[in-house]
Amino acid sequence: MGYGKNVWVFPDAELPPEGVNSIPxxxxxxxxxxxxxxxxxxxxxxxxDREPADDLVVEVKARRVRCLRTNEENDFGEHTAVMGEQYAILLESDVPVVAQYGRAETRTVAFYTTPGYACEK
Structure with a gap:
């Protein structure tokens, strides 16, 4: 049995712009x-201000970790994040997982991570 929850919500997502010293x-x-x-x-x-995008599915192998960069087309396809657009992220997994959100906020030269809200279906 794995640790975690089946549903995770990250209410504050936003791809930050280029910041100090041209750091993306x-x-x-x-x-x-x-x-x-x-x-x-x-x-x-x-x-x-638009309908949700709900056609993304990813696989995370057993006993592994996977990092998905929202600005990488290989990870998010046609839903690659647009700089400065506010949105939320909902994850629904068929087995329990642990998830967190990370942002390199270069306007203030900071990096932070946060666990989301987790619950069962």
Whole structure:
């Protein structure tokens, strides 16, 4: 049995712009699967002024971690984050996982991570 929850919500996502010394900002979702089964995670992006994007699914292998950069087309495809756009991220996994959100906030030269709100379906 793995640790974690099946549902995670990150209400404050925003790809920050280039900051001090031309350092590019970035954000990511980090998903850890401590269990013995591969996790299939549906990602829904919830926006302030348009319909949600709910067609992203990623796999996190058993006993592995996966980092998804929101500004990387390889990770988010057509839903790659747009600089400065406010949105929220909903993760729904078929097995328990642990997830966190990280942002390199280069306007103030800071990096922070935060666990999301976690619950069962």
């Amino acid at each position: 900002g970035h954000e990511s979702i980090i998903i850890t699967n401590t269990g013995e089964q591969d996790a299939h995670v549906k990602i829904t992006l919830i926006y302030t």
